[in-house]
Amino acid sequence: MRSVEYVVVGGGVVGAATAWNLARRGAEVTLLEARELACGASGGPGRRGVRAGGRDLRELPLARRALELWPELDGLLGAATGYRRNGLLNLYDVEIAGVAGWQSLAARAQAQRAAGVPSEIVERDRLDEMQPGIADDVRYALYTPHDGTADHPATTRAFAKAAEGLGAAVVEHTTVAGLAPDADGAAVTLELATGERLRAGRGVVLAANRSTPRLLRDAVGVTLHLWEKATQITFVTAPPGFVLNHQLGHGRRSLSVKVTDDGAVMLSGGRPGGWDPVAGVGTTDPDVLRTTLADLAATLPALAGAEVLAVDNSRADTSTIDLIPVIDTLPGLPSVVVAAGWSGHGFALAPAVAEALTTWVLDGDRPYPLRPFTLDRLGATATGSWPTLTGP
Ligand SMILES: Cc1cc2nc3c(=O)[nH]c(=O)nc-3n(C[C@H](O)[C@H](O)[C@H](O)COP(=O)(O)OP(=O)(O)OC[C@H]3O[C@@H](n4cnc5c(N)ncnc54)[C@H](O)[C@@H]3O)c2cc1C
Numbered sequence: 597m598r599s600v601e602y603v604v605v606g607g608g609v610v611g612a613a614t615a616w617n618l619a620r621r622g623a624e625v626t627l628l629e630a631r632e633l634a635c636g637a638s639g640g641p642g643r644r645g646v647r648a649g650g651r652d653l654r655e656l657p658l659a660r661r662a663l664e665l666w667p668e669l670d671g672l673l674g675a676a677t678g679y680r681r682n683g684l685l686n687l688y689d690v691e692i693a694g695v696a697g698w699q700s701l702a703a704r705a706q707a708q709r710a711a712g713v714p715s716e717i718v719e720r721d722r723l724d725e726m727q728p729g730i731a732d733d734v735r736y737a738l739y740t741p742h743d744g745t746a747d748h749p750a751t752t753r754a755f756a757k758a759a760e761g762l763g764a765a766v767v768e769h770t771t772v773a774g775l776a777p778d779a780d781g782a783a784v785t786l787e788l789a790t791g792e793r794l795r796a797g798r799g800v801v802l803a804a805n806r807s808t809p810r811l812l813r814d815a816v817g818v819t820l821h822l823w824e825k826a827t828q829i830t831f832v833t834a835p836p837g838f839v840l841n842h843q844l845g846h847g848r849r850s851l852s853v854k855v856t857d858d859g860a861v862m863l864s865g866g867r868p869g870g871w872d873p874v875a876g877v878g879t880t881d882p883d884v885l886r887t888t889l890a891d892l893a894a895t896l897p898a899l900a901g902a903e904v905l906a907v908d909n910s911r912a913d914t915s916t917i918d919l920i921p922v923i924d925t926l927p928g929l930p931s932v933v934v935a936a937g938w939s940g941h942g943f944a945l946a947p948a949v950a951e952a953l954t955t956w957v958l959d960g961d962r963p964y965p966l967r968p969f970t971l972d973r974l975g976a977t978a979t980g981s982w983p984t985l986t987g988p
Pocket of ligand 1: 805936
């Protein structure tokens with residue numbers, strides 16, 4: 597049986613970035629990918645948002661670090677990630693900009709700034725200068741100037757290639773069928789679908805996203821409730837003269853608007869199309885398309901009636917009940933770290949997650965930005981039962 601120090605399972609952006617960070621720190625690492633790099637949530641058309649604005653507050657330390665790392669990546673990896681920093685305007689219309697809406701906006705801006713994420717409230721006059729064409733009922737926007745977008749498959753491949761350049765083995769078309777920890781939990785044997793076995797003498801990073809619950813259940817009996825959600829995305833033509841200066845979001849609508857490399861306008865925002873989790877195949881939903889186009893017309897009237905170029909629902913991410921990821925070691929098994937459950941927004945965080953994970957794996961202490969993302973909080977590792985309450 598072959599033996600290496602560290603095995604990373606999963607060639608999406610999280611696995612590839614972790615392999616690179618481990619290799620950078622001098623570790624011997626093998627990255628195993630069941631199919632091709634970026635064939636899961638880290639692949640597909642369009643671009644992914646690289647944003648800190650609007651995130652769950654528990655993700656902000658990671659998001660802040662990620663926004664520091666993103667502008668450096670092309671240079672560090674020696675390849676283009678397609679990263680562009682063009683800022684995010686999250687729009688607040690009359691329905692949400694009343695007193696409570698205003699207060700929540702101010703509270704969010706303050707919390708983001710306190711976490712080191714530049715954030716400012718933009719009033720209507722300035723908004724018109726920053727982004728013409730926004731619907732009249734929008735009163736304010738929360739502007740996060742350091743947010744941007746990147747090319748997700750290119751980024752994933754750039755991480756993997758740079759890892760290889762540092763001596764990591766990147767092996768595609770190799771499925772991990774099971775994990776068998778040693779009795780003392782210090783090392784893990786990976787059973788491959790080919791029947792071969794590979795020993796990870798120092799640790800395993802499980803970045804297999806959709807397969808994670810099955811691998812955990814079979815290997816260590818941990819029940820991790822993640823579910824798969826494919827997000828439907830739409831591409832429309834921008835009318836002549838229309839320029840999107842920033843990414844746009846909407847405080848009340850499931851709408852995110854970005855511009856792609858070829859000048860099309862990409863619409864996403866989290867609405868799911870159909871998804872078969874067994875086959876891993878998505879289908880587009882015409883109702884979702886209608887709602888998305890209606891939201892677009894209500895937010896950016898200049899784009900009402902824009903020609904639809906393509907609709908895609910081919911990729912699924914995993915979600916948790918509280919919509920933040922799980923990044924944790926397994927109970928009694930400190931040599932296995934799990935990173936999944938990104939809930940539709942893991943791409944932007946990946947450089948910082950991978951850096952923090954690597955520190956944890958190599959140095960032994962969970963870095964503080966990873967503290968909120970425990971398995972415990974989901975009950976996955978809970979033992980015992982509630983005390984029985986008796987009463988009159
Ligand atoms: C349509 C859509 C839009 C999104 N938009 C954004 C956005 O704007 N901003 C943002 O931050 N995030 C966004 N996300 C989320 C983001 O893309 C994901 O959170 C991120 O790509 C997850 O990366 P990953 O490496 O964990 O998983 P994946 O990319 O899914 O990679 C997991 C890999 O593991 C492999 N694998 C699985 N099982 C095994 C096994 N047993 N053995 C070996 N390999 C295995 C798979 O083949 C796969 O390649 C979006 C997601 C989708 C689907």
